[in-house]
Amino acid sequence: MDDLGVGARIARARRLARLTQVQLAQKANVSLSLLRKVEQGDRAATPALTAAAxxxxxxxxxxxxxxxxxxxxGDAGAAHATIPELRRAIVAYDDEPVTGPSSFGDLADALDRVREGMRRARYSDMTAELPDVIRGLHQLADxxxxxxQREEVHSALAYAYSKAMLFAYQYGYLDLAGLAAERCGWAADRSGDPIWPIAAxxxxxxxxxxxGAYAGGxxxxxxxYAASEQLPTTPDLLAVRGALHLRGSILSARALDRDTAESHLAEAGGVAAAIQGSRYSxxxxxxRPSNVDIHSxxxxxxxSDGTTALSRAERIHLAGSVAPSRAGHFYIDVSRAWLLHGNKAQAFRSLEQARMIAPELTRNHPQVHETLRVLAHTRRGTDKLAHFAKWANVKI
Structure with a gap:
């Protein structure tokens, strides 16, 4: 790819489409002044604006x-290098020879290591084993x-595909992430567990x-959620309902529907309170309850309401038990909030916290790249910022 930021890529694509800024702003239903600032590098392109453009x-x-x-x-290069093998495993699934562990116990252990790698946002740790886990589980399913036992194998396959989806998504391979999500649904339908298709x-x-398909999402x-209401209420089901509400809150926010987003947040908070102290999958x-805080x-x-975001962030204390993957996202969002609020020094400090907690996540997050470019646009020459940008492979 090129070294441009999102704003410059939007401007280039707009010119190729023979559209003026006024025409693009009207068709994308975004503010003309905001679009101009994004194209000039003065404002970070939000995910919603990027999707609309x-x-x-x-x-x-x-x-x-x-x-x-x-x-x-480094780690990021190692993780990217595993994508071709993961792609082969997902595309071929049960038509390739198994070279890794073949017993369900060994495959379950490997899947636990994948789970821990994802929790710690150490994606390079998890990707090496994931293709063989997928192949091995498919062989057992056959x-x-x-x-x-067959249903147990399919439950494990659903989980493996969900992790493959999330990894491919984090590293920007959306086509592969979409295929993994479809495979997750396929395995979930064969798991014998009525909750798995809902999680899929x-x-x-x-x-x-x-x-950017917010209505579809x-x-x-x-x-x-409607399917979940047909099942007996258990802590496991409630946890999945809570997750649905959290995803709904972000989808609604991206669609600029504040009331629905806040309603989803409130419902997720109620779920968190209901299952607090319970053991659940x-x-x-x-x-987790902390995830509700992070989404708030x-x-x-x-x-684009930095004031509310910072007001809420001030009241949140993330415990040491919070997964680095979640804490990293929190500080990336806090950085975006500070940038919206106009405090560029605090925005950069929050990025440094995210990097310390979850370096691989931070290096590969599009909003980190956008924030760095906007900071560089007004703070060019700052050594710490330049070193950070070089680490993240962002040209400023």
């Missing part, structure tokens, strides 16, 4: 973000297993969120 210009969100980012060294819809909604959430959604900041950030 991509729709009008006939390009993908990934094209405007410049994803997947090229990384040649064996003549009793019904209960939660995963699918993430792909729609990234693509919200319909997916509503459909999954979250089906890979990562739902993310929602106003997506609505």
């Amino acid at each position: 991509a729709r009008v210009l006939g390009v993908s969100v990934g094209d405007l973000n410049g994803q997947p980012y090229e990384q040649e060294q 064996d003549d297993l009793p019904g209960a 819809e939660y995963n699918r909604a993430l792909i729609l969120l990234y693509s 919200l319909r997916t959430i509503d459909r999954a 979250n089906y890979g959604t990562g739902f 900041v993310a929602v106003p950030v997506e609505l």
